[in-house]
Amino acid sequence: MKRREFLKFAGATAGASSLASLAGCASAVPSKARVVVVGGGFGGATAAKYIRLWDPSLDVVLVERESAFTSCPISNLVLAGYSSMQEISHGYDALRRHGVQVVQDEAVAIDAQRRVVRLGRGDDISYERLVVSPGIDFNFGEIQGFEAAMNSGRVLHAWKAGAQTVALRRQLEQMRDGGVYVLSIPLAPYRCPPGPYERASMVAAYFKQAKPRSKVLVLDANPDVTSKGGLFKAAWKDLYPGILEYRGNAKAIGVDPATMTVKLEVEDVRGDVLNVVPPHRAGDIAQKAGLITTNNRWCDVDWRTMESKAAPGIHVLGDATLSAPAMPKSGSMANNHAKIAAAAIVEILGGRTPAPMQILNTCYSFVSQKEAIRVSSVHAWDEKDRTLKTVPGSGGVSAARTEAEGTYAWNWARTIWADSLG
Amino acid sequence: MRFLVLAAAALAAIPATAQELQGRNLAAACSICHGTEGRSATNDSPLIPLAGLPRDHIATQMRAFRDGKRPATVMHQIAKGYSDPQIEALAAWFAAQKR
Structure with missing residues:
Protein backbone atom coordinates (compact mmCIF):
# COMPACT_ATOMS: atom_id res chain seq x y z
CA MET A 1 0.00 0.00 0.00
CA PHE A 138 18.12 -9.51 2.47
CA ASN A 139 19.28 -7.66 -0.64
CA PHE A 140 18.72 -10.78 -2.74
CA GLY A 141 19.45 -8.87 -5.95
CA GLU A 142 23.15 -8.62 -5.10
CA ILE A 143 23.55 -12.39 -5.69
CA GLN A 144 22.32 -13.21 -9.17
CA GLY A 145 20.00 -16.22 -9.24
CA PHE A 146 19.84 -16.55 -5.47
CA GLU A 147 16.19 -15.73 -4.84
CA ALA A 148 14.89 -18.24 -7.40
CA ALA A 149 17.33 -20.87 -6.14
CA MET A 150 16.17 -20.24 -2.57
CA ASN A 151 12.49 -20.39 -3.52
CA SER A 152 13.10 -23.77 -5.20
CA GLY A 153 14.73 -24.96 -1.95
CA ARG A 154 18.08 -25.70 -3.65
CA VAL A 155 20.22 -22.93 -2.12
CA LEU A 156 19.57 -21.67 1.41
CA HIS A 157 20.83 -18.87 3.64
CA ALA A 158 19.44 -20.16 6.98
CA TRP A 159 20.46 -16.76 8.40
CA LYS A 160 17.08 -16.41 10.10
CA ALA A 161 16.58 -19.44 12.29
CA GLY A 162 13.47 -21.42 11.36
CA ALA A 163 12.33 -23.44 8.37
CA GLN A 164 15.63 -22.90 6.52
CA THR A 165 17.59 -24.20 9.53
CA VAL A 166 15.62 -27.45 9.33
CA ALA A 167 16.01 -27.63 5.54
CA LEU A 168 19.78 -27.00 5.67
CA ARG A 169 20.21 -29.70 8.32
CA ARG A 170 18.37 -32.11 6.01
CA GLN A 171 20.62 -31.17 3.07
CA LEU A 172 23.71 -31.83 5.22
CA GLU A 173 22.33 -35.19 6.36
CA GLN A 174 21.49 -36.21 2.79
CA MET A 175 24.84 -35.10 1.34
CA ARG A 176 27.11 -37.98 0.28
CA ASP A 177 30.32 -38.59 2.23
CA GLY A 178 33.02 -36.91 0.16
CA GLY A 179 30.77 -33.97 -0.74
CA VAL A 180 31.55 -30.27 -0.35
CA TYR A 181 29.54 -27.84 1.78
CA VAL A 182 30.10 -24.26 0.59
CA LEU A 183 29.38 -21.34 2.95
CA SER A 184 29.38 -17.87 1.37
CA ILE A 185 29.69 -14.88 3.77
CA PRO A 186 28.71 -11.31 2.78
CA LEU A 187 30.78 -8.19 3.40
CA ALA A 188 30.44 -6.76 6.93
CA PRO A 189 28.27 -5.41 8.46
CA TYR A 190 25.98 -8.42 8.71
CA ARG A 191 24.03 -10.13 11.52
CA CYS A 192 26.29 -11.89 14.06
CA PRO A 193 29.91 -11.28 12.96
CA PRO A 194 31.28 -14.61 14.34
CA GLY A 195 28.18 -16.58 13.28
CA PRO A 196 29.43 -17.80 9.89
CA TYR A 197 32.71 -19.04 11.37
CA GLU A 198 30.82 -20.87 14.11
CA ARG A 199 28.61 -22.42 11.44
CA ALA A 200 31.65 -23.57 9.43
CA SER A 201 33.07 -25.09 12.64
CA MET A 202 29.81 -26.87 13.50
CA VAL A 203 29.41 -28.37 10.01
CA ALA A 204 33.07 -29.45 10.09
CA ALA A 205 32.50 -31.10 13.49
CA TYR A 206 29.51 -32.97 12.06
CA PHE A 207 31.47 -34.09 8.99
CA LYS A 208 34.40 -35.23 11.14
CA GLN A 209 32.04 -37.49 13.10
CA ALA A 210 29.63 -38.62 10.38
CA LYS A 211 31.15 -38.00 6.91
CA PRO A 212 34.93 -37.76 7.32
CA ARG A 213 35.75 -37.56 3.60
CA SER A 214 33.63 -34.40 3.21
CA LYS A 215 34.81 -30.80 3.06
CA VAL A 216 33.73 -27.38 4.33
CA LEU A 217 34.70 -24.54 1.99
CA VAL A 218 34.27 -21.02 3.40
CA LEU A 219 34.04 -18.25 0.79
CA ASP A 220 34.32 -14.97 2.69
CA ALA A 221 33.70 -11.65 0.92
CA ASN A 222 35.74 -10.05 3.70
CA PRO A 223 39.54 -10.08 3.46
CA ASP A 224 39.87 -12.12 6.67
CA VAL A 225 37.82 -13.65 9.51
CA THR A 226 35.87 -10.67 10.92
CA SER A 227 35.54 -11.81 14.56
CA LYS A 228 37.66 -13.89 16.99
CA GLY A 229 39.95 -14.59 14.02
CA GLY A 230 42.93 -16.02 15.91
CA LEU A 231 40.73 -18.31 18.01
CA PHE A 232 38.73 -19.62 15.04
CA LYS A 233 41.81 -20.24 12.92
CA ALA A 234 43.56 -22.07 15.76
CA ALA A 235 40.50 -24.29 16.23
CA TRP A 236 40.30 -25.05 12.49
CA LYS A 237 44.00 -25.91 12.32
CA ASP A 238 43.86 -28.17 15.40
CA LEU A 239 40.43 -29.78 14.96
CA TYR A 240 39.53 -29.78 11.28
CA PRO A 241 42.73 -30.06 9.17
CA GLY A 242 41.90 -31.31 5.69
CA ILE A 243 38.19 -30.74 6.32
CA LEU A 244 37.77 -26.96 6.57
CA GLU A 245 39.24 -24.62 3.97
CA TYR A 246 38.97 -20.82 4.35
CA ARG A 247 39.26 -18.29 1.50
CA GLY A 248 39.14 -14.53 2.11
CA ASN A 249 38.30 -11.91 -0.55
CA ALA A 250 35.93 -14.44 -2.13
CA LYS A 251 32.75 -12.48 -2.78
CA ALA A 252 29.80 -14.34 -4.25
CA ILE A 253 28.02 -12.52 -7.08
CA GLY A 254 25.75 -15.31 -8.27
CA VAL A 255 24.55 -18.87 -7.85
CA ASP A 256 23.52 -21.50 -10.39
CA PRO A 257 21.46 -24.30 -8.86
CA ALA A 258 21.54 -26.29 -12.14
CA THR A 259 25.31 -26.75 -11.92
CA MET A 260 25.41 -26.25 -8.10
CA THR A 261 27.99 -23.50 -8.38
CA VAL A 262 28.66 -20.25 -6.55
CA LYS A 263 29.94 -17.57 -8.92
CA LEU A 264 32.78 -15.45 -7.59
CA GLU A 265 34.25 -12.47 -9.44
CA VAL A 266 37.06 -14.58 -10.96
CA GLU A 267 35.90 -18.21 -10.87
CA ASP A 268 33.01 -20.58 -10.26
CA VAL A 269 33.07 -22.92 -7.25
CA ARG A 270 31.09 -26.17 -7.25
CA GLY A 271 29.57 -27.71 -4.13
CA ASP A 272 27.08 -30.35 -3.02
CA VAL A 273 25.37 -28.11 -0.46
CA LEU A 274 25.41 -24.38 -1.17
CA ASN A 275 24.76 -22.13 1.84
CA VAL A 276 24.85 -18.57 0.57
CA VAL A 277 24.19 -15.68 2.95
CA PRO A 278 23.23 -12.58 0.94
CA PRO A 279 23.99 -9.02 2.14
CA HIS A 280 21.37 -7.67 4.54
CA PRO A 356 22.40 7.94 28.76
CA MET A 357 23.03 4.25 29.56
CA GLN A 358 26.03 1.97 29.51
CA ILE A 359 25.54 -1.43 27.88
CA LEU A 360 27.58 -4.52 27.14
CA ASN A 361 28.01 -7.28 24.62
CA THR A 362 29.01 -10.87 25.20
CA CYS A 363 28.92 -13.37 22.34
CA TYR A 364 29.95 -17.00 22.53
CA SER A 365 30.70 -19.22 19.53
CA PHE A 366 31.07 -22.99 19.60
CA VAL A 367 34.05 -24.40 17.71
CA SER A 368 33.34 -28.05 18.61
CA GLN A 369 30.47 -29.83 20.34
CA LYS A 370 31.69 -28.79 23.80
CA GLU A 371 34.26 -26.01 23.35
CA ALA A 372 33.45 -22.34 22.84
CA ILE A 373 35.18 -18.98 22.41
CA ARG A 374 33.91 -15.53 23.37
CA VAL A 375 34.11 -11.79 22.63
CA SER A 376 32.93 -9.04 25.00
CA SER A 377 32.73 -5.25 24.93
CA VAL A 378 31.37 -2.43 27.10
CA HIS A 379 29.73 0.56 25.38
CA ALA A 380 29.25 3.96 27.04
CA TRP A 381 27.81 7.29 25.82
CA ASP A 382 30.43 9.71 24.52
CA GLU A 383 29.17 13.27 24.93
CA LYS A 384 31.69 14.72 22.45
CA ASP A 385 31.03 12.28 19.60
CA ARG A 386 27.32 11.82 20.46
CA THR A 387 27.41 8.03 20.17
CA LEU A 388 28.12 4.90 22.20
CA LYS A 389 31.82 3.99 22.21
CA THR A 390 33.71 1.10 23.77
CA VAL A 391 35.21 1.96 27.17
CA PRO A 392 39.02 2.07 26.74
CA GLY A 393 40.78 -0.92 28.30
CA SER A 394 37.59 -3.00 28.60
CA GLY A 395 36.47 -6.03 26.61
CA GLY A 396 38.36 -8.69 24.70
CA VAL A 397 38.22 -12.33 23.68
CA SER A 398 38.70 -15.70 25.39
CA ALA A 399 42.25 -16.72 26.28
CA ALA A 400 41.64 -20.04 24.47
CA ARG A 401 38.82 -22.35 23.42
CA THR A 402 37.69 -24.37 26.43
CA GLU A 403 34.84 -26.55 27.63
CA ALA A 404 34.34 -24.06 30.48
CA GLU A 405 33.53 -21.38 27.88
CA GLY A 406 31.13 -23.93 26.38
CA THR A 407 29.36 -24.22 29.74
CA TYR A 408 29.17 -20.42 30.00
CA ALA A 409 27.93 -20.25 26.40
CA TRP A 410 24.97 -22.50 27.24
CA ASN A 411 24.32 -20.44 30.36
CA TRP A 412 24.34 -17.27 28.24
CA ALA A 413 21.88 -18.78 25.75
CA ARG A 414 19.41 -20.06 28.34
CA THR A 415 19.70 -16.87 30.38
CA ILE A 416 19.25 -14.40 27.52
CA TRP A 417 16.26 -16.41 26.24
CA ALA A 418 14.71 -16.10 29.71
CA ASP A 419 15.73 -12.44 30.10
CA SER A 420 14.16 -11.58 26.73
CA LEU A 421 11.11 -13.86 26.69
CA GLY A 422 10.78 -15.40 30.14
CA MET B 1 -6.25 -1.53 51.99
CA ARG B 2 -5.90 -3.57 48.83
CA PHE B 3 -5.55 -0.30 46.90
CA LEU B 4 -2.70 0.80 49.16
CA VAL B 5 -0.87 -2.49 48.66
CA LEU B 6 -1.27 -2.26 44.89
CA ALA B 7 -0.18 1.36 44.86
CA ALA B 8 2.91 0.49 46.87
CA ALA B 9 3.73 -2.36 44.47
CA ALA B 10 3.39 -0.06 41.48
CA LEU B 11 5.52 2.62 43.10
CA ALA B 12 8.20 0.07 43.93
CA ALA B 13 8.99 -0.22 40.22
CA ILE B 14 10.04 3.43 39.98
CA PRO B 15 13.52 4.01 41.46
CA ALA B 16 13.43 6.58 44.24
CA THR B 17 16.92 8.02 43.84
CA ALA B 18 19.35 8.81 41.04
CA GLN B 19 21.76 6.14 42.32
CA GLU B 20 18.97 3.57 42.34
CA LEU B 21 18.03 4.42 38.74
CA GLN B 22 21.70 4.30 37.71
CA GLY B 23 22.11 0.94 39.46
CA ARG B 24 18.98 -0.50 37.84
CA ASN B 25 20.04 0.63 34.37
CA LEU B 26 23.63 -0.62 34.74
CA ALA B 27 22.45 -3.95 36.18
CA ALA B 28 20.06 -4.51 33.26
CA ALA B 29 23.06 -5.13 30.99
CA CYS B 30 24.35 -7.90 33.29
CA SER B 31 21.15 -9.95 33.04
CA ILE B 32 22.05 -11.53 29.67
CA CYS B 33 24.29 -13.90 31.70
CA HIS B 34 23.18 -13.34 35.32
CA GLY B 35 19.41 -13.38 34.81
CA THR B 36 16.69 -10.73 35.05
CA GLU B 37 17.25 -8.66 38.24
CA GLY B 38 20.18 -10.94 39.13
CA ARG B 39 18.07 -14.07 39.62
CA SER B 40 19.28 -17.22 37.82
CA ALA B 41 17.21 -18.27 34.83
CA THR B 42 17.96 -21.99 35.29
CA ASN B 43 18.37 -24.36 38.22
CA ASP B 44 21.82 -25.47 37.06
CA SER B 45 23.35 -22.07 36.29
CA PRO B 46 27.15 -22.07 36.75
CA LEU B 47 26.88 -18.48 38.08
CA ILE B 48 25.98 -17.45 41.63
CA PRO B 49 22.77 -15.34 41.69
CA LEU B 50 23.61 -11.67 42.30
CA ALA B 51 20.20 -10.72 43.74
CA GLY B 52 20.44 -10.18 47.48
CA LEU B 53 24.21 -10.71 47.77
CA PRO B 54 25.83 -8.35 50.31
CA ARG B 55 26.60 -4.96 48.78
CA ASP B 56 30.22 -4.89 49.95
CA HIS B 57 30.84 -8.40 48.61
CA ILE B 58 29.60 -7.49 45.11
CA ALA B 59 31.61 -4.26 45.02
CA THR B 60 34.78 -5.95 46.32
CA GLN B 61 34.52 -8.75 43.75
CA MET B 62 33.92 -6.32 40.86
CA ARG B 63 37.01 -4.35 41.87
CA ALA B 64 39.03 -7.56 42.24
CA PHE B 65 38.03 -8.61 38.70
CA ARG B 66 38.82 -5.14 37.39
CA ASP B 67 42.21 -4.94 39.10
CA GLY B 68 43.26 -8.47 38.08
CA LYS B 69 43.16 -9.84 41.64
CA ARG B 70 40.46 -12.42 40.99
CA PRO B 71 40.95 -14.72 37.97
CA ALA B 72 38.06 -14.96 35.51
CA THR B 73 37.10 -16.12 32.04
CA VAL B 74 35.26 -12.88 31.13
CA MET B 75 34.60 -10.65 34.17
CA HIS B 76 38.16 -9.25 34.20
CA GLN B 77 37.48 -7.78 30.74
CA ILE B 78 33.97 -6.51 31.53
CA ALA B 79 34.78 -5.03 34.98
CA LYS B 80 37.40 -2.75 33.37
CA GLY B 81 34.47 -0.87 31.79
CA TYR B 82 33.10 0.32 35.17
CA SER B 83 34.16 3.19 37.47
CA ASP B 84 34.05 3.02 41.28
CA PRO B 85 30.77 5.01 41.50
CA GLN B 86 29.23 2.72 38.85
CA ILE B 87 30.35 -0.37 40.80
CA GLU B 88 28.83 1.11 43.99
CA ALA B 89 25.51 1.79 42.23
CA LEU B 90 25.46 -1.74 40.74
CA ALA B 91 26.32 -3.39 44.06
CA ALA B 92 23.69 -1.42 45.99
CA TRP B 93 21.01 -2.25 43.43
CA PHE B 94 21.74 -6.01 43.27
CA ALA B 95 21.97 -6.19 47.07
CA ALA B 96 18.49 -4.67 47.35
CA GLN B 97 16.85 -7.24 45.03
CA LYS B 98 14.96 -10.14 46.55
CA ARG B 99 16.59 -13.52 45.97
Missing part, protein backbone atom coordinates in the same frame (compact mmCIF):
# COMPACT_ATOMS: atom_id res chain seq x y z
CA LYS A 2 1.27 3.45 -0.86
CA ARG A 3 1.83 5.83 2.00
CA ARG A 4 -0.80 8.35 0.86
CA GLU A 5 -3.46 5.62 0.53
CA PHE A 6 -2.65 4.43 4.04
CA LEU A 7 -3.00 7.94 5.48
CA LYS A 8 -6.40 8.33 3.84
CA PHE A 9 -7.48 4.90 5.01
CA ALA A 10 -6.22 5.47 8.55
CA GLY A 11 -8.34 8.62 8.81
CA ALA A 12 -11.47 7.07 7.33
CA THR A 13 -11.47 3.97 9.51
CA ALA A 14 -10.41 5.40 12.87
CA GLY A 15 -14.05 5.46 14.07
CA ALA A 16 -14.85 2.05 12.66
CA SER A 17 -11.95 0.31 14.37
CA SER A 18 -12.83 1.72 17.80
CA LEU A 19 -16.41 0.53 17.30
CA ALA A 20 -15.06 -2.92 16.42
CA SER A 21 -13.10 -2.96 19.70
CA LEU A 22 -16.18 -1.92 21.67
CA ALA A 23 -18.22 -4.66 20.04
CA GLY A 24 -15.65 -7.17 21.32
CA CYS A 25 -14.47 -8.30 17.91
CA ALA A 26 -12.96 -11.80 17.90
CA SER A 27 -9.42 -10.63 17.13
CA ALA A 28 -9.34 -8.65 20.42
CA VAL A 29 -6.78 -6.23 19.05
CA PRO A 30 -6.74 -3.03 21.10
CA SER A 31 -7.23 0.15 19.08
CA LYS A 32 -4.61 2.00 21.12
CA ALA A 33 -1.77 1.50 23.59
CA ARG A 34 0.75 3.74 25.32
CA VAL A 35 3.51 1.62 23.75
CA VAL A 36 3.39 -0.67 20.71
CA VAL A 37 6.35 -2.92 19.92
CA VAL A 38 6.80 -4.35 16.42
CA GLY A 39 8.88 -7.54 16.32
CA GLY A 40 9.31 -10.19 19.03
CA GLY A 41 12.99 -11.06 18.71
CA PHE A 42 15.79 -10.31 21.18
CA GLY A 43 15.12 -6.57 20.85
CA GLY A 44 11.34 -6.31 20.77
CA ALA A 45 10.53 -9.00 23.33
CA THR A 46 13.03 -7.53 25.80
CA ALA A 47 11.66 -4.00 25.30
CA ALA A 48 8.08 -5.16 25.91
CA LYS A 49 9.05 -7.06 29.07
CA TYR A 50 11.25 -4.35 30.57
CA ILE A 51 8.78 -1.52 29.96
CA ARG A 52 6.23 -3.56 31.96
CA LEU A 53 8.85 -4.36 34.65
CA TRP A 54 9.88 -0.74 35.01
CA ASP A 55 6.44 0.88 34.78
CA PRO A 56 3.51 -1.51 35.22
CA SER A 57 1.08 1.37 34.63
CA LEU A 58 2.01 1.41 30.90
CA ASP A 59 0.03 -0.81 28.52
CA VAL A 60 2.26 -2.55 26.00
CA VAL A 61 1.18 -4.34 22.83
CA LEU A 62 3.68 -6.61 21.03
CA VAL A 63 2.99 -7.30 17.36
CA GLU A 64 4.80 -10.42 16.09
CA ARG A 65 3.93 -12.47 13.01
CA GLU A 66 5.23 -15.82 14.33
CA SER A 67 3.61 -17.82 17.13
CA ALA A 68 7.03 -18.49 18.72
CA PHE A 69 10.54 -17.05 18.73
CA THR A 70 13.30 -19.11 17.08
CA SER A 71 16.79 -18.21 18.29
CA CYS A 72 19.60 -17.69 15.80
CA PRO A 73 22.15 -18.25 18.61
CA ILE A 74 22.52 -22.05 19.04
CA SER A 75 20.89 -22.64 15.61
CA ASN A 76 24.33 -23.56 14.23
CA LEU A 77 24.37 -26.39 16.78
CA VAL A 78 21.07 -27.62 15.33
CA LEU A 79 22.84 -27.93 11.96
CA ALA A 80 25.43 -30.20 13.58
CA GLY A 81 22.84 -32.27 15.46
CA TYR A 82 23.98 -30.92 18.86
CA SER A 83 20.74 -29.07 19.59
CA SER A 84 17.15 -29.16 18.36
CA MET A 85 14.56 -26.78 16.95
CA GLN A 86 12.52 -27.41 20.09
CA GLU A 87 15.40 -26.22 22.25
CA ILE A 88 15.83 -22.94 20.34
CA SER A 89 12.08 -22.16 20.10
CA HIS A 90 10.33 -20.11 22.78
CA GLY A 91 6.69 -19.03 22.98
CA TYR A 92 5.31 -15.67 24.11
CA ASP A 93 3.20 -16.83 27.07
CA ALA A 94 5.70 -15.58 29.67
CA LEU A 95 5.49 -12.08 28.17
CA ARG A 96 1.70 -12.28 28.54
CA ARG A 97 2.24 -13.04 32.24
CA HIS A 98 4.22 -9.77 32.45
CA GLY A 99 1.08 -8.03 31.17
CA VAL A 100 2.21 -7.61 27.56
CA GLN A 101 -0.65 -7.98 25.06
CA VAL A 102 0.80 -10.19 22.32
CA VAL A 103 -0.87 -9.85 18.92
CA GLN A 104 0.14 -12.42 16.34
CA ASP A 105 0.10 -10.51 13.08
CA GLU A 106 2.39 -8.62 10.74
CA ALA A 107 2.79 -4.85 11.00
CA VAL A 108 2.34 -3.83 7.36
CA ALA A 109 2.50 -0.04 7.63
CA ILE A 110 3.40 2.70 10.10
CA ASP A 111 2.07 6.25 9.99
CA ALA A 112 4.60 8.21 12.07
CA GLN A 113 2.58 11.46 11.86
CA ARG A 114 -0.67 10.00 13.16
CA ARG A 115 1.20 7.48 15.36
CA VAL A 116 -0.66 4.46 14.04
CA VAL A 117 0.48 0.91 13.19
CA ARG A 118 -1.51 -1.00 10.57
CA LEU A 119 -1.79 -4.79 10.96
CA GLY A 120 -2.01 -7.33 8.15
CA ARG A 121 -5.60 -8.17 9.11
CA GLY A 122 -6.53 -4.49 8.66
CA ASP A 123 -6.79 -3.26 12.26
CA ASP A 124 -4.97 -0.11 13.33
CA ILE A 125 -3.33 0.42 16.72
CA SER A 126 -2.47 3.95 17.76
CA TYR A 127 0.48 4.53 20.08
CA GLU A 128 2.26 7.22 22.06
CA ARG A 129 5.65 5.53 21.63
CA LEU A 130 6.52 2.86 19.06
CA VAL A 131 9.39 0.38 19.23
CA VAL A 132 10.44 -1.17 15.89
CA SER A 133 12.74 -4.17 16.18
CA PRO A 134 12.45 -5.64 12.69
CA GLY A 135 15.65 -7.66 12.41
CA ILE A 136 17.07 -8.02 8.93
CA ASP A 137 15.89 -8.73 5.42
CA ARG A 281 19.54 -4.49 5.42
CA ALA A 282 17.05 -3.44 8.10
CA GLY A 283 13.85 -5.50 7.97
CA ASP A 284 11.06 -4.70 5.51
CA ILE A 285 8.84 -2.76 7.91
CA ALA A 286 11.71 -0.33 8.64
CA GLN A 287 12.01 0.28 4.91
CA LYS A 288 8.24 0.74 4.45
CA ALA A 289 8.06 3.12 7.42
CA GLY A 290 10.91 5.29 6.12
CA LEU A 291 13.21 4.48 9.05
CA ILE A 292 16.23 3.59 6.89
CA THR A 293 18.67 6.50 6.88
CA THR A 294 22.03 5.16 5.70
CA ASN A 295 23.27 3.38 2.53
CA ASN A 296 19.69 2.23 1.85
CA ARG A 297 20.37 -0.39 4.52
CA TRP A 298 20.41 0.75 8.16
CA CYS A 299 18.47 2.92 10.63
CA ASP A 300 20.40 5.62 12.47
CA VAL A 301 19.30 6.28 16.06
CA ASP A 302 20.02 8.52 19.04
CA TRP A 303 22.00 6.10 21.21
CA ARG A 304 20.68 7.70 24.43
CA THR A 305 17.11 6.64 23.68
CA MET A 306 17.26 4.46 20.51
CA GLU A 307 14.89 7.01 18.94
CA SER A 308 14.99 7.05 15.15
CA LYS A 309 16.80 9.95 13.48
CA ALA A 310 14.11 9.79 10.78
CA ALA A 311 10.87 9.62 12.79
CA PRO A 312 10.19 11.12 16.23
CA GLY A 313 8.42 8.80 18.68
CA ILE A 314 9.78 5.65 17.04
CA HIS A 315 12.60 3.69 18.72
CA VAL A 316 14.56 1.28 16.49
CA LEU A 317 16.47 -1.66 17.98
CA GLY A 318 18.80 -4.48 17.11
CA ASP A 319 20.39 -5.61 13.85
CA ALA A 320 18.40 -2.99 11.89
CA THR A 321 20.33 -0.09 13.45
CA LEU A 322 23.29 1.68 11.92
CA SER A 323 25.75 0.19 14.40
CA ALA A 324 27.70 2.45 16.74
CA PRO A 325 31.52 2.17 16.43
CA ALA A 326 32.82 -1.37 17.21
CA MET A 327 29.29 -2.54 18.03
CA PRO A 328 28.32 -5.93 16.58
CA LYS A 329 24.87 -6.88 15.30
CA SER A 330 24.17 -9.47 17.99
CA GLY A 331 21.39 -10.83 20.17
CA SER A 332 23.17 -9.46 23.26
CA MET A 333 23.28 -5.98 21.74
CA ALA A 334 19.62 -6.10 20.65
CA ASN A 335 18.63 -7.12 24.20
CA ASN A 336 20.70 -4.22 25.55
CA HIS A 337 19.34 -1.75 22.97
CA ALA A 338 15.90 -2.74 24.27
CA LYS A 339 16.83 -1.76 27.81
CA ILE A 340 18.02 1.68 26.63
CA ALA A 341 14.69 2.13 24.83
CA ALA A 342 12.63 0.77 27.74
CA ALA A 343 14.30 3.09 30.27
CA ALA A 344 13.98 6.08 27.92
CA ILE A 345 10.30 5.40 27.14
CA VAL A 346 9.44 5.03 30.84
CA GLU A 347 11.20 8.33 31.60
CA ILE A 348 9.69 10.21 28.63
CA LEU A 349 6.12 9.00 29.29
CA GLY A 350 6.64 9.84 32.98
CA GLY A 351 7.55 13.42 32.04
CA ARG A 352 11.21 13.05 32.96
CA THR A 353 14.43 13.28 30.92
CA PRO A 354 16.24 9.99 30.21
CA ALA A 355 19.93 9.70 31.10
